[in-house]
Amino acid sequence: MDERYDPARVERAAQDYWDSRQVFAAREGVRGDKYYCLSMFPYPSGRLHMGHVRNYTIGDVLTRFMHMRGANVLQPMGWDAFGLPAENAAMANGVPPAKWTRDNIAYMKRQLQSLGLAIDWSREFATCDPEYYRWNQWLFLRMLEKGIAYKKTGVVNWDPVDLTVLANEQVIDGRGWRTGALIEKREIPMYYLNITAYADELLEALGELPGWPERVRTMQANWIGRSVGCEIAFPYADDTTAAMGGAGVLKVFTTRADTLFGATFMAVAAEHPIALAAAARDPKLAAFVDECRRGSTMEADIATQEKRGLPTGLHVRHPFTGAPIEVWVANYVLMAYGEGAVMGVPAHDERDFEFAGRHGIPIVTVVRSKDGAYERVVAPWIPAYGEAGVTVDSGEFSGLESDAAVEAIAAALAARGLGARRVQYRLRDWGISRQRYWGCPIPLIHCPACGDVPVPDADLPVVLPEDLVPDGSGNPLAKTPAFVDCTCPKCGGAARRETDTMDTFVDSSWYFLRFACADNADAMVDARTQYWLPVDQYIGGIEHAILHLLYSRFWTRVMRDLGLVTLDEPFRRLLTQGMVLNHIYYRHPEGGRRSYYNPADVEMRDGVPVLIADSQPVVHDGLGTMSKSKGNGVDPSQLVEEFGADTARLFMMFTAPPEQSLEWSDEGVQGAYRFIRRLWKAVHDLVAQGPVPTADFGALGAAHRALRRLTHETLAKVTDDIGRRYTFNTAIAANMELLNAATRTSTADAVGRAVVREAFEVIVLTLSPIIPHVTHVLWQALGHATALIEEPWPRPDPAALVREEIELVVQVNGKLRGKVTVAADATDEAIRAAALADVNALRFMGEKPARKVIIVPGKLVNIVVAS
RNA sequence: GCCGGGAUGGCGGAACUGGUAGACGCGCCGGACUCAAAAUCCGGUUCUGGCGACAGAGUGUGGGUUCGAUUCCCUCUCCCGGCACCA
Numbered sequence: 001m002d003e004r005y006d007p008a009r010v011e012r013a014a015q016d017y018w019d020s021r022q023v024f025a026a027r028e029g030v031r032g033d034k035y036y037c038l039s040m041f042p043y044p045s046g047r048l049h050m051g052h053v054r055n056y057t058i059g060d061v062l063t064r065f066m067h068m069r070g071a072n073v074l075q076p077m078g079w080d081a082f083g084l085p086a087e088n089a090a091m092a093n094g095v096p097p098a099k100w101t102r103d104n105i106a107y108m109k110r111q112l113q114s115l116g117l118a119i120d121w122s123r124e125f126a127t128c129d130p131e132y133y134r135w136n137q138w139l140f141l142r143m144l145e146k147g148i149a150y151k152k153t154g155v156v157n158w159d160p161v162d163l164t165v166l167a168n169e170q171v172i173d174g175r176g177w178r179t180g181a182l183i184e185k186r187e188i189p190m191y192y193l194n195i196t197a198y199a200d201e202l203l204e205a206l207g208e209l210p211g212w213p214e215r216v217r218t219m220q221a222n223w224i225g226r227s228v229g230c231e232i233a234f235p236y237a238d239d240t241t242a243a244m245g246g247a248g249v250l251k252v253f254t255t256r257a258d259t260l261f262g263a264t265f266m267a268v269a270a271e272h273p274i275a276l277a278a279a280a281r282d283p284k285l286a287a288f289v290d291e292c293r294r295g296s297t298m299e300a301d302i303a304t305q306e307k308r309g310l311p312t313g314l315h316v317r318h319p320f321t322g323a324p325i326e327v328w329v330a331n332y333v334l335m336a337y338g339e340g341a342v343m344g345v346p347a348h349d350e351r352d353f354e355f356a357g358r359h360g361i362p363i364v365t366v367v368r369s370k371d372g373a374y375e376r377v378v379a380p381w382i383p384a385y386g387e388a389g390v391t392v393d394s395g396e397f398s399g400l401e402s403d404a405a406v407e408a409i410a411a412a413l414a415a416r417g418l419g420a421r422r423v424q425y426r427l428r429d430w431g432i433s434r435q436r437y438w439g440c441p442i443p444l445i446h447c448p449a450c451g452d453v454p455v456p457d458a459d460l461p462v463v464l465p466e467d468l469v470p471d472g473s474g475n476p477l478a479k480t481p482a483f484v485d486c487t488c489p490k491c492g493g494a495a496r497r498e499t500d501t502m503d504t505f506v507d508s509s510w511y512f513l514r515f516a517c518a519d520n521a522d523a524m525v526d527a528r529t530q531y532w533l534p535v536d537q538y539i540g541g542i543e544h545a546i547l548h549l550l551y552s553r554f555w556t557r558v559m560r561d562l563g564l565v566t567l568d569e570p571f572r573r574l575l576t577q578g579m580v581l582n583h584i585y586y587r588h589p590e591g592g593r594r595s596y597y598n599p600a601d602v603e604m605r606d607g608v609p610v611l612i613a614d615s616q617p618v619v620h621d622g623l624g625t626m627s628k629s630k631g632n633g634v635d636p637s638q639l640v641e642e643f644g645a646d647t648a649r650l651f652m653m654f655t656a657p658p659e660q661s662l663e664w665s666d667e668g669v670q671g672a673y674r675f676i677r678r679l680w681k682a683v684h685d686l687v688a689q690g691p692v693p694t695a696d697f698g699a700l701g702a703a704h705r706a707l708r709r710l711t712h713e714t715l716a717k718v719t720d721d722i723g724r725r726y727t728f729n730t731a732i733a734a735n736m737e738l739l740n741a742a743t744r745t746s747t748a749d750a751v752g753r754a755v756v757r758e759a760f761e762v763i764v765l766t767l768s769p770i771i772p773h774v775t776h777v778l779w780q781a782l783g784h785a786t787a788l789i790e791e792p793w794p795r796p797d798p799a800a801l802v803r804e805e806i807e808l809v810v811q812v813n814g815k816l817r818g819k820v821t822v823a824a825d826a827t828d829e830a831i832r833a834a835a836l837a838d839v840n841a842l843r844f845m846g847e848k849p850a851r852k853v854i855i856v857p858g859k860l861v862n863i864v865v866a867s
Numbered sequence: 868g869c870c871g872g873g874a875u876g877g878c879g880g881a882a883c884u885g886g887u888a889g890a891c892g893c894g895c896c897g898g899a900c901u902c903a904a905a906a907u908c909c910g911g912u913u914c915u916g917g918c919g920a921c922a923g924a925g926u927g928u929g930g931g932u933u934c935g936a937u938u939c940c941c942u943c944u945c946c947c948g949g950c951a952c953c954a
Contacts, residue, residue, distance in 0.1 A: 040954095042930095042954095043953090080954070083953075084952080084953060084954085085953080085954085130910095152915065156952075157952075166952080167952040167953065168951090168952055168953080169952080169953045170952085170953090215871055215872060216871085217947095218870085218871065219870065219871050219949075222870050222871075223870075223949090223950085223951090224870090225870095258919095260870095275928090297952085298950075298951090298952095299868090299948090299950050299951075300868075300869085300950055302868090303868040303869065303950085304868050305868090307868095336951095337952060385899090427951090428951070430951080431951080431952085433952095434952065435952090436952085444925080449950095460941070482941085503952075504952095505954085506951095508954085521882095541948090541954090542871090542872085542949085543948060543949065543954080544949095544954080545871080545948080545949070546870090546871095546949060546950080546951085547949085547951065547954095548954085558921045563941095578947095578948095579947080579948080581947090607948050622946085623946090623947090624945095640875095654879090654892070655879060655892085655893095656879070656880070657880085659872095659909065660880090661945080661947070661948095662879085663875085663878090663879060665878080665879065665893070666928080667878090667879095667892090667894070668879065668891050668892075668893060670893080671892050671893055672892085674892095674907095675892080677907095678907095681907095700894085718885090721883095724883095725883065727881095727883085729879095729880070729881085729891085729892095730880095730881070730882095730883095730891080732891080732892090733881075733891035733892075734890090734891080734893055735890075735891095736890095737890075737891065740891095747918045751929085798945085807887095808887095810936075811886085811887085811934085813934070813935080814886085814933090814934060814935035814936095815935090815951095816887055819887085823898095840921095851934090852934065853934095854886090854934060854935080858887055859886055859887080860886055860887070860935095862886075862934060862935065863934090864935090
């Protein structure tokens, strides 16, 4: 064994061993229970970032741990290869997205391999492989047949200069990122997946996911947003009937039908038919509607913009009193939610209250507070106004509790055909059409004679041409006759191929299924999914808590209903890892753009951050996720080159528990490296003393017995930390303590060396999931002929854990005042007596008698005296 | 704006079910080794008072429940994630 730790050499040796024996290739039905551990596959952006390193190390630790526990593990890897960055790169460099993407995959794969992950690479695929995305297309056609996929219009960000649809991130302050032009909302036909049909099941099944973090389940439940309420139809008054060219009703949804008699205005979205009809005859209104069409489609923007509205001059009639109610156009009502219209009840809804106040709309109190919080609603708003109570001034429905009033009003509305109880979801159907090139083509053909015709299964996949280069003005597919021009499969006439591609969330909604059978060229999935699925442990960023995970749960159910798989939930356990953060430093020259500096190039001098290169100060802008734009990234490959993959992995796992955000620290990396070197040296020094004979652990001196106890206590703790708690940081800390204790223990005699070796073996075995390379080599150095990867996870020796005495804390009135040592099996009476004899405790009790003595077994004694 | 989460020494974090606050690591201080430095090793390190034994205070803010609260409840502040076309 070398005296010096050489990470490059150690890592090459370990990786060569694993590769040559293909130890991570997974086969169905061998060994014990299957364990499918999956980390969210990366987008091939060019280089691995630290978030990836963290994600994949967490997955690898669990994979290797379960392998040692005897499970038949599968840890696959692939590439989420379609998406916008490839098009942006193409515009910047003129390289086709396909080439850029595949080059990135090749580079990042080498980076991943350098980390020594226990991945079965034989199952690798990229979502831009036609053999993968053909099944997106195939399943889309099945959904079309079943009515799960359908066509309707949707709103997009339209750049009027580039004549192109922009993604939300390409809209900055309501303007196009390249053109600076004011963005317009534009309605275009799109394909949707009917996820709302599964809303109830997706919501209820959250209760059957105990392996998911509570917060993710809460976020999904809120996102689905099931609310039970009432649909109410307000018949058009004569003016509206005239404007709309016929009689009709304005429909709204409300959870507070009990406040119906307090409705003093109606608010509709700018795109609502009544708004458009009114705008046609009112230039001021037309200008306002036009203005509402500008700006981004993002909910955060809409929710934070100033709430504005304009009256239409048109009216609807109250369904019971027939009283006219004026219809307003409001920029905070969204056409996509519910009916695109709401009833305004200023007295009992805060937003309506504000709107009414600003526009001089009357406030009519129709609910009386049950606890007398108010009599009449008057400004300013208090939360009690919005709470349930007893109805007043509501005609025949007065004097009812809110719940009962909702029931009675709903029943009466139903009897008149003007409403009904209804369940409404906040969740909207999933629009999957993207007016973009680098994605999975939607397999449809538009025929002038036959309409929209599905591409026959035999013609799948519709292959995306890989040599196009987008230029920022629309979808290049639409300008490629070889792609667009086709014949109608029905009538054989000339037709146009659909040029929209699918949302990339489609690609990631079932890739976890494909890993079970990636080599099947004839079917989307096969029986091997029965064996491997569900994913036993899924690991990924918290930023995917809603969309990706919800879409995957939905897609899995669609495949179930089509008879392709038998499972409901794809992910049994979920671990949401926190972000990797680093400091942000910049300078902002007068009139210029901010320039960012990497924290590695900055140092603190007299409490001021300065750029090392020129010693001039820079501005510290807090912590942020590592990103190219903030210039605060750290390159994993440089890290691996300098310190080795084990140091990178150890630092990542030690610095914070997986669910928390992790702060980058160069000193922390040094500390991790130092620990590995200390471990290496400790093992080297022991081995250098010659072979260690087996010793009788039955008759040990006190120091050796203490180390053995610590060894087995540590083993028990680390097993629990990795296997149950997923707190790898505390598992590492416990092993650091054990190494500290072991290196302080004398190895002068054979017994001492045996006890110390046992401690080292526990450290090497239990840290092997985290630092697999160095432990692989150290295991051999400790004299083992078999490879560490084939070793089972060790079990603590109960005999080593036995204690004769325990130390208890003595408190007086909850404050620590002393400590007593008692026999491990001492009775409560003996503990009480020992505590009451403690000198310091007596000092604080003074003359006062013990009123009560609380004994917490194994922990403490609290003596309660009158204070 | 709405939904979800977080805040503990100089720093990252630990304290798992309401029971010793600060494990472990970093940094810093002192010492050993060295011509010297780096590396390494040993000791110290929440704050305040005290030579010390020890005492008091202390887990973002303010309140509450309890023999006992970092942990449970309410209030406020700041930070982070998501908001449907970034992935």
